Amino acid sequence: VTDSLMVGPTAIARAGNRLIVLDGEGSRALIWQQLPLDSSTKPTVVVGQADMRSMIDNAGGTSGSSLNQPRDLSSDGNVLAIADTYNNRVLIWNSIPAQNFQSASVVIGQASFVNSGVNSGGASLGMNGPRGVHVYKNRLFVSDCDNNRVLIWNSIPTTNQQAPDVVLGQLDLTKVGRNRGQAAPDASTLDGPRGLAVDDAHVYVADERNGRVLIWNTSTPKTGQAADVVLGASDFVTSGSFSSVRGLHVA
Numbered sequence: 001v002t003d004s005l006m007v008g009p010t011a012i013a014r015a016g017n018r019l020i021v022l023d024g025e026g027s028r029a030l031i032w033q034q035l036p037l038d039s040s041t042k043p044t045v046v047v048g049q050a051d052m053r054s055m056i057d058n059a060g061g062t063s064g065s066s067l068n069q070p071r072d073l074s075s076d077g078n079v080l081a082i083a084d085t086y087n088n089r090v091l092i093w094n095s096i097p098a099q100n101f102q103s104a105s106v107v108i109g110q111a112s113f114v115n116s117g118v119n120s121g122g123a124s125l126g127m128n129g130p131r132g133v134h135v136y137k138n139r140l141f142v143s144d145c146d147n148n149r150v151l152i153w154n155s156i157p158t159t160n161q162q163a164p165d166v167v168l169g170q171l172d173l174t175k176v177g178r179n180r181g182q183a184a185p186d187a188s189t190l191d192g193p194r195g196l197a198v199d200d201a202h203v204y205v206a207d208e209r210n211g212r213v214l215i216w217n218t219s220t221p222k223t224g225q226a227a228d229v230v231l232g233a234s235d236f237v238t239s240g241s242f243s244s245v246r247g248l249h250v251a
Contacts, residue, residue: 202250
């Protein structure tokens with residue numbers, strides 16, 4: 001890899017006039033301080049690696065500066081959040097990084113920056129393979145994929161391993177079963193959620209292993225609340241026709 005070559009980009013975001021690309025297979029994020037106007041414009045900052053020519057999983061060991069196969073990122077122009085999938089955590093920078101290998105400000109899903117276990121501290125505080133993240137109006141939404149749930153913080157977390165305020169797809173924060181352990185899905189269950197998006201009046205979730213997209217007609221759902229709309233399936237109790245729905249965007 002270089003400042004011109006990527007391994008496998010998995011997500012992209014605009015932060016003000018900046019462009020941020022998550023080169024997930026290279027365990028790094030690249031930041032252009034100005035939107036590139038042609039292919040010769042190079043990124044100026046790399047997150048997750050010490051330099052533009054490195055692609056090491058957890059470079060230097062698990063820390064606030066390292067990444068391990070991240071799958072999604074999001075920014076509101078100020079805060080940057082990265083779903084650090086194989087470290088079972090989400091890293092949050094309180095401002096867009098301006099230096100290579102800059103450490104995150106906060107980690108959620110783990111008690112400290114050096115931890116990376118599945119459901120560390122229990123399911124109510126940990127994560128298992130988060131693959132989607134969305135920052136929206138000082139709130140944070142995370143698709144905790146292998147725990148079959150979406151986690152919501154009503155304000156951007158300021159302390160490590162801060163507990164979420166709301167969970168969708170499960171009855172409470174201690175449960176993690178696929179479709180809540182049921183044989184078939186319903187409007188309240190999830191199975192391997194990935195991409196998600198939010199606007200002023202909706203939450204949208206790509207419910208990948210159920211082959212569908214679920215929509216809540218509110219941006220402030222309650223724990224365990226049922227979705228209002230299903231796409232890709234004829235009803236909520238039938239698996240959908242989408243073979244692999246992973247990303248969502250609302251314009």
